[in-house]
Amino acid sequence: MVLESEIAKWEGFVRALRADDKATFEDLMNACRCYASAAGAATRPIAMEAMFMSILLSHQKALKEIEATLEKLKSSLQSK
Amino acid sequence: MRSSNQAYSPSNGEKVRGWILDLYPGKAGEMVVWIKTEDGRCLRLLDRWSPFFYVSAPSERDLTGLMWYLPRNNFGVKYEFASKFVSLHDSERSKVLKVTVAGADDLRFLARMIWRLGDYGKYWLWNVDIPSSQMYLYDRDLFPLAHVEATVTDEGISWSLMDSAESVEYQVPHLKVAELKVDVDKEGVIPSFEDPIARVLLKFNGEPVMIDSGDEAEKILRLVETIRGEDPDVILTDGGDSFLFSYLARRALVNDVLSDLVLGREKTGISLLQREGNSYFSYGRVYYRAASQRLLGRLHIDIENSGLPAHYGLEGLIEVARTCRIPLDRASRVSIGSCMTAIQLYQAVKDDLLVPWKKSTPETFKNAMDLLVADRGGFYFEPKVGIHDNVGEIDFSSMYPMLMLKKNISPETVCCECCPDSANRVPELGYNICERRVGIVPKVLKLMLQKRMYYKEMRNKAANPEERMRYDQRQAAYKIILCTCFGYLGYRNARFGKVDAHIAACAFARKMLLDTARLAERRGFEIVHGIVDSLYLKKEGATDKDFVELCREITDVTGLPISYEGRYRWIVFLPSKTHFGVPVLNRFYGVFQDGKVKARGIELRRGDTPNVIVQCQDEIIEELAKARNSQEFIQRIPDSLSVLRRYAKRIVNREVGLSDLVVSKQLSKDPGQYMNDVNQAIVARQLQAHGVDVSAGQTVRYVIVDADNRYSEKRVLATQLMDAKNRYDVKEYLRLLLDAVCTTLSPFGFTDEKVMMYVSHGQEQRVLRCPRPSRSENDPYSSDHGGGF
Numbered sequence: 001m002v003l004e005s006e007i008a009k010w011e012g013f014v015r016a017l018r019a020d021d022k023a024t025f026e027d028l029m030n031a032c033r034c035y036a037s038a039a040g041a042a043t044r045p046i047a048m049e050a051m052f053m054s055i056l057l058s059h060q061k062a063l064k065e066i067e068a069t070l071e072k073l074k075s076s077l078q079s080k
Numbered sequence: 081m082r083s084s085n086q087a088y089s090p091s092n093g094e095k096v097r098g099w100i101l102d103l104y105p106g107k108a109g110e111m112v113v114w115i116k117t118e119d120g121r122c123l124r125l126l127d128r129w130s131p132f133f134y135v136s137a138p139s140e141r142d143l144t145g146l147m148w149y150l151p152r153n154n155f156g157v158k159y160e161f162a163s164k165f166v167s168l169h170d171s172e173r174s175k176v177l178k179v180t181v182a183g184a185d186d187l188r189f190l191a192r193m194i195w196r197l198g199d200y201g202k203y204w205l206w207n208v209d210i211p212s213s214q215m216y217l218y219d220r221d222l223f224p225l226a227h228v229e230a231t232v233t234d235e236g237i238s239w240s241l242m243d244s245a246e247s248v249e250y251q252v253p254h255l256k257v258a259e260l261k262v263d264v265d266k267e268g269v270i271p272s273f274e275d276p277i278a279r280v281l282l283k284f285n286g287e288p289v290m291i292d293s294g295d296e297a298e299k300i301l302r303l304v305e306t307i308r309g310e311d312p313d314v315i316l317t318d319g320g321d322s323f324l325f326s327y328l329a330r331r332a333l334v335n336d337v338l339s340d341l342v343l344g345r346e347k348t349g350i351s352l353l354q355r356e357g358n359s360y361f362s363y364g365r366v367y368y369r370a371a372s373q374r375l376l377g378r379l380h381i382d383i384e385n386s387g388l389p390a391h392y393g394l395e396g397l398i399e400v401a402r403t404c405r406i407p408l409d410r411a412s413r414v415s416i417g418s419c420m421t422a423i424q425l426y427q428a429v430k431d432d433l434l435v436p437w438k439k440s441t442p443e444t445f446k447n448a449m450d451l452l453v454a455d456r457g458g459f460y461f462e463p464k465v466g467i468h469d470n471v472g473e474i475d476f477s478s479m480y481p482m483l484m485l486k487k488n489i490s491p492e493t494v495c496c497e498c499c500p501d502s503a504n505r506v507p508e509l510g511y512n513i514c515e516r517r518v519g520i521v522p523k524v525l526k527l528m529l530q531k532r533m534y535y536k537e538m539r540n541k542a543a544n545p546e547e548r549m550r551y552d553q554r555q556a557a558y559k560i561i562l563c564t565c566f567g568y569l570g571y572r573n574a575r576f577g578k579v580d581a582h583i584a585a586c587a588f589a590r591k592m593l594l595d596t597a598r599l600a601e602r603r604g605f606e607i608v609h610g611i612v613d614s615l616y617l618k619k620e621g622a623t624d625k626d627f628v629e630l631c632r633e634i635t636d637v638t639g640l641p642i643s644y645e646g647r648y649r650w651i652v653f654l655p656s657k658t659h660f661g662v663p664v665l666n667r668f669y670g671v672f673q674d675g676k677v678k679a680r681g682i683e684l685r686r687g688d689t690p691n692v693i694v695q696c697q698d699e700i701i702e703e704l705a706k707a708r709n710s711q712e713f714i715q716r717i718p719d720s721l722s723v724l725r726r727y728a729k730r731i732v733n734r735e736v737g738l739s740d741l742v743v744s745k746q747l748s749k750d751p752g753q754y755m756n757d758v759n760q761a762i763v764a765r766q767l768q769a770h771g772v773d774v775s776a777g778q779t780v781r782y783v784i785v786d787a788d789n790r791y792s793e794k795r796v797l798a799t800q801l802m803d804a805k806n807r808y809d810v811k812e813y814l815r816l817l818l819d820a821v822c823t824t825l826s827p828f829g830f831t832d833e834k835v836m837m838y839v840s841h842g843q844e845q846r847v848l849r850c851p852r853p854s855r856s857e858n859d860p861y862s863s864d865h866g867g868g869f
Contacts, residue, residue: 034663037459041590
């Protein structure tokens with residue numbers, strides 16, 4: 001609930017974005033939605049702080065996955 | 081069978097053995113108690129008993145002064161001083177004034193008078209609004225269907241209890257049950273009070289009796305005679321409170337036999353005046369309860385008006401009435417919260433504690449930051465969307481009641497003044513919990529938790545289906561009551577509730593789930609989903625034994641019983657319909673190793689989904705359930721879609737019966753209060769136009785006939801108004817069908833378009849290509865990603 005009302009406050013920002021950026025913004029917000037429970041447990045008075053942390057976490061996770069894939073690719077190339 | 085119980089009345093000194101069947105206030109200063117004797121008769125006993133309440137004031141002098149102001153003779157009032165615990169927090173008794181009056185009406189009148197005399201604050205009033213029959217049971221330490229020996233004396237009844245409300249193996253007398261149904265010879269589409277009776281259908285313990293000959297007056301008189309002759313203890317109706325008995329009374333008046341319409345064991349007839357029912361709000365929904373129609377001396381159970389017994393049957397109802405000490409008639413109609421309150425009130429009376437009339441326990445002061453930390457619910461781990469193999473489910477048994485019992489959570493124990501340095505502290509918040517005494521709430525919960533555990537165990541050991549059903553209904557009754565005990569702590573009208581205690585229970589529950597998750601992770605399990613008191617875990621190659629061992633460790637560490645529900649061959653966690661890829665709580669389906677399907681939050685679990693959609697989704701999942709793992713699941717998707725094709729064809733060819741197309745919706749408001757033309761509002765207005773009383777909380781049933789019609793009243797039709805000429809809206813039902821299938825297969829990339837491709841031959845494709853409706857306020861999935869954040 002807090003999350004959705006915080007997202008709603010960015011309506012003006014979203015309106016000013018191009019279509020492809022809008023989709024990316026929505027991806028960011030979905031990252032926040034995926035960690036809503038942990039963000040609630042953080043009990044931060046400023047909701048955006050928990051949202052930034054959720055986005056960072058999701059990016060870090062994506063980075064790790066990319067790194068792991070790269071490693072796999074590297075080693076398969078080296079073995080050839 | 082001997083009839084006419086009223087003819088026999090026990091003489092002075094006579095002893096009667098039997099079970100308490102019904103009780104209610106008689107004349108002033110009297111309580112009527114019906115006993116079902118050991119030899120099968122039903123006797124009316126009269127006890128001398130008057131209702132009473134208590135008054136407290138800042139000083140004894142104030143109370144003495146008050147006595148001089150109050151009336152003495154005209155109410156048959158008696159005043160005496162008593163020593164009671166006035167507040168839950170008190171450790172010493174206070175002197176209070178006990179005011180005994182002749183009847184419940186006098187009690188309310190006098191209580192209001194005293195409240196006014198003290199300028200609404202000087203005098204505090206206690207035990208004012210406990211129903212008389214309930215207070216009588218508390219006062220005499222009896223309970224409904226208690227096995228007793230009653231000795232009739234000049235002073236009333238002397239009771240000897242041969243039973244215990246704590247007992248789990250007790251004898252219940254054989255109750256003769258009659259089912260009553262009246263067919264109306266209706267002129268219009270809706271039956272009205274002006275329509276004559278077509279026939280009366282009665283069933284006595286399954287044996288049917290039909291009254292359909294003679295004129296209307298004869299039918300009524302024969303009904304009365306049959307009931308008097310057969311003398312049932314319980315009369316079951318479907319709509320007795322809202323329509324049937326008022327209708328019978330009106331027909332009896334028209335036929336000049338109203339004074340003969342006596343269906344209870346007393347000589348009182350059925351009242352013509354129909355009292356208004358009430359709508360109430362509970363757990364996010366509005367319910368409607370019609371005013372009860374009592375048949376004194378018999379139990380009238382109205383299936384339509386008894387929300388709870390529908391879940392746990394007569395066995396569960398008797399169990400609730402006995403433990404919570406609520407007369408059976410009332411127990412079949414009250415809300416779950418009232419059952420919880422009733423047992424707490426009994427505990428209070430037993431502990432000499434007074435029950436406030438106007439409760440005013442404020443919440444402990446909290447600043448914004450305290451509130452942010454404290455005001456939260458249970459914890460959850462968002463599910464990992466998609467299909468998972470070999471997932472085990474573990475659930476805490478009655479987690480919140482167990483925590484309240486083990487941690488001594490009660491309004492008077494959380495933040496108590498006597499133990500500021502208590503070692504028992506609420507996690508995250510640091511509130512102290514009393515170490516010196518056990519709270520009223522844990523005291524009450526102990527009995528219910530013990531009983532439920534016993535009944536569950538006996539159900540699992542049951543030797544035959546009857547025994548199994550008996551224990552299952554009894555445990556189901558406690559399951560429902562125990563579910564409310566925690567929420568009730570924070571309910572503003574709860575007699576023994578306090579927000580801080582509610583908050584404490586949540587904090588303990590959050591810690592418990594997180595501690596459990598850490599234990600599971602240490603054993604190498606991955607948390608696929610977790611919600612409040614259950615976890616879905618997976619580990620490569622994990623067997624049942626691994627999960628059982630984990631449960632044992634959790635119980636050892638936390639002290640709370642946790643059970644292993646089983647291992648899924650595969651389980652699918654579904655994403656949000658509005659936010660792509662975002663998980664939602666409690667929406668999944670899966671198949672246990674033994675082939676049992678479990679589904680939550682999808683269309684087939686919703687009460688408002690038409691049967692045809694439920695059947696289709698069910699068959700699709702049954703088809704998928706043949707898969708032993710996620711790989712086989714994917715391979716079976718095309719086969720499952722052939723089910724959709726079959727159902728779509730049936731809808732298009734109009735082969736679906738109207739009963740399978742009915743949508744049931746509960747009204748959240750009165751019909752006039754709806755701002756938008758939502759379907760249920762349209763139907764409610766249609767029914768009103770035909771003279772039917774419709775209120776918030778009632779369920780309306782309708783079929784969609786033309787969803788896109790510009791005139792809203794033509795979009796849907798109430799089932800009562802349907803006839804053979806009406807045709808359903810094929811396009812709309814196909815949309816609903818498609819929606820349900822897309823819900824089921826959404827994690828596998830099955831969008832509306834992709835599903836359509838599978839069904840894309842001939843006529844269906846043309847109809848399915850219609851544009852999708854926009855999401856309305858009624859869409860249950862419009863804000864479904866969950867989370868308190």
